[in-house]
Structure formats: structure tokens, C-alpha cells
Amino acid sequence: xIDNRPKLIPRRLVRAVAVxxxxxxxxxVSPALAVPPEQWVEADPVxxxxxxxxxxxxxxxxxxxxxxxxxxxxxxxxGSGYQPGLAWRHEPEWFGGPRDGVEKAExxxxxxxxxxxxxASGRW
Amino acid sequence: MVPVAAGDAFSADDRFEIDKAIRHAExxxxxxxxxxxxxxxxxxxxxxxxxxxxxxxxxRSVLVLVDPGARILEVVTGVAARRVLDDAEVxxxxxxxxxxxxAGDLVGGITGGVNQLAEHARRPALMHSSD
Numbered sequence: 001x002i003d004n005r006p007k008l009i010p011r012r013l014v015r016a017v018a019v020x021x022x023x024x025x026x027x028x029v030s031p032a033l034a035v036p037p038e039q040w041v042e043a044d045p046v047x048x049x050x051x052x053x054x055x056x057x058x059x060x061x062x063x064x065x066x067x068x069x070x071x072x073x074x075x076x077x078x079g080s081g082y083q084p085g086l087a088w089r090h091e092p093e094w095f096g097g098p099r100d101g102v103e104k105a106e107x108x109x110x111x112x113x114x115x116x117x118x119x120a121s122g123r124w
Numbered sequence: 125m126v127p128v129a130a131g132d133a134f135s136a137d138d139r140f141e142i143d144k145a146i147r148h149a150e151x152x153x154x155x156x157x158x159x160x161x162x163x164x165x166x167x168x169x170x171x172x173x174x175x176x177x178x179x180x181x182x183x184r185s186v187l188v189l190v191d192p193g194a195r196i197l198e199v200v201t202g203v204a205a206r207r208v209l210d211d212a213e214v215x216x217x218x219x220x221x222x223x224x225x226x227a228g229d230l231v232g233g234i235t236g237g238v239n240q241l242a243e244h245a246r247r248p249a250l251m252h253s254s255d
Contacts, residue, residue, distance in 0.1 A: 082133075082192055082225075082228055082229075082230040083228050084195065084225065084226055084227075084228055085195075087193055088133075088162075088163065088191075088192040088193030089193075090132065090133035090162065091132070091133070091162065092160065092161065092162020092163060093133060093134065093160070093161050093162060094158060094159070094160045094161075094162075094175075095139075095142050095143060095146055095158060095159040095160075095161075096143075096146045096156070096157055096158035096159060097158045097160065097175070097179070098178060098179060098180065102162075102165075102175075116203045116206070117173060117176065117182075117200050117201060117202060117203065117206065118200075118201045118205075118206035118209075118210065118211045118214065119172075119187075119198065119199040119200040119201045119206075119211065119214055120197075120198075120199045120211060120214040120215040120217075120218040121168075121169060121196070121197065121198050121199075121218075122196075122197045122198075122215075122218045122219070122221075122222045123195050123196055123197070123222070124195050124197065124222040124223075124225045124226040
């Protein structure tokens with residue numbers, strides 16, 4: 001077993017030395033320093049109602065408004081709202097298609113009529 | 125906050141997901157991918173082939189057409205793409221896409237399907253094969 005008693009006293013000494021400046025500074029501060037300077041404008045006294053309004057009612061109202069806006073916003077994940085079997089009344093979209101989109105496809109001739117393209121078809 | 129305007133099928137997040145899947149697929153296998161979502165004009169398969177033919181490089185392109193209203197899925201692969209991505213593999217990806225669509229997951233089906241197509245197409249063509 002290790003006896004750590006001899007180390008205890010130097011440790012306490014170091015601790016005391018480290019804390020002393022802080023204690024000295026605190027003791028030197030007199031309450032007079034807390035008095036506001038003469039040239040400061042005297043603040044109007046705040047009524048309990050005003051205190052309630054600023055500290056409780058306004059933050060509360062902000063909280064309610066922000067929560068409402070968040071709950072009214074688009075509901076995150078399922079944006080497309082697609083349900084099988086329902087009609088699809090949206091504009092066509094072409095991801096990775098040519099810039100002029102579907103209009104260009106109208107003019108395009110099916111140049112490879114020999115059926116060299118492959119692929120698959122399916123229904124669900 | 126801003127409600128999705130009428131006529132827009134996808135939210136910005138959905139679009140981002142689909143674009144990301146396409147970009148990822150293109151870097152994975154060096155083919156061009158495009159996804160068309162909407163009603164087809166006339167018969168679906170010829171329409172899909174017409175869309176495919178109007179792409180910049182049809183031979184190296186894979187077009188996925190999804191018609192959610194008619195519940196039809198078409199995948200068209202160009203001549204060069206088909207050499208690597210054969211029809212059986214496309215049918216497999218189409219099957220998983222249809223499963224997701226039937227469950228109402230349009231975006232997940234598209235992104236998953238495009239990923240799957242790219243994974244299959246990643247296999248390099250064997251230049252030294254005898255056949």
C-alpha cells in the first residue's frame with residue numbers, strides 16, 4: 001500500500017498559494033465600487049407588468065408563433081405524396097434530360113428503329 | 125415554409141435526392157442516366173424510346189420513365205449501355221422499383237432503381253473475351 005500522507009502537505013500549500021491572489025482581489029473590492037457613476041441617467045422604475053411583458057409574454061408569444069410556423073411548414077419526408085391508384089396531375093419532370101426537355105422529344109425521330117435498345121417494362 | 129406550388133410533384137429535397145442518385149450513378153458506371161416522371165404522350169414504350177433518342181448520347185444512355193398515373197415503368201438502355209447492362213439485370217432493377225412504387229415510395233424507388241442499374245452497369249466490358 002502506498003502511503004500518500006507526506007504529499008498531502010505540499011499539495012495544500014500549493015493550493016493556498018494559488019487561491020491567495022484571487023482572495024486578495026475580492027477582499028480589496030469595496031461595495032462603493034458598485035455605485036453607478038454620477039453622469040449615468042437614472043433609469044425609470046420598471047413596473048411588475050412591464051417586467052412580465054418583456055421577460056415572459058414576449059418570449060412566450062415568439063415561442064408560440066415559431067412553433068406554429070414550424071408545424072404549418074411542409075412535412076419533411078414524403079413530399080411527393082404519391083399514393084398508388086390516385087390520379088397524377090403534375091407536370092412531367094425530366095431529371096438529367098436535355099435542356100429543352102420534353103419539347104425536344106416531340107421532334108426527335110426514333111432513329112434506331114431496328115430495336116437495338118434494350119431495357120425492361122413493367123407495371124405496378 | 126413555402127408550400128409546394130401546384131403542378132410540382134417533388135419537393136426540393138426530393139429533387140436533390142434524385143439528382144444526387146443520377147450523379148452518383150453516372151460517376152459509378154460512366155453511362156448517362158435520366159429519369160422522366162410524368163404522363164406519357166401516347167403509347168408508353170414508343171414515347172420512352174423517343175425520349176431516349178432525343179438525349180445527347182443515346183447509345184450510352186439509360187432512360188427511366190415512370191408514369192405514376194398509369195402505373196407504368198419503362199427502362200430504355202442504349203446500344204452501348206446494353207452491352208454491359210443486359211435486359212435481365214434491368215428487369216431485376218425494374219422489379220425493385222415497382223415494389224417501391226407500389227408501396228407509394230416514388231422517390232425511394234427512383235433513387236434505389238438508378239443505383240441498382242448503375243451497380244449492374246459498373247462491371248467493365250471484357251475487351252479480351254473471345255465471343
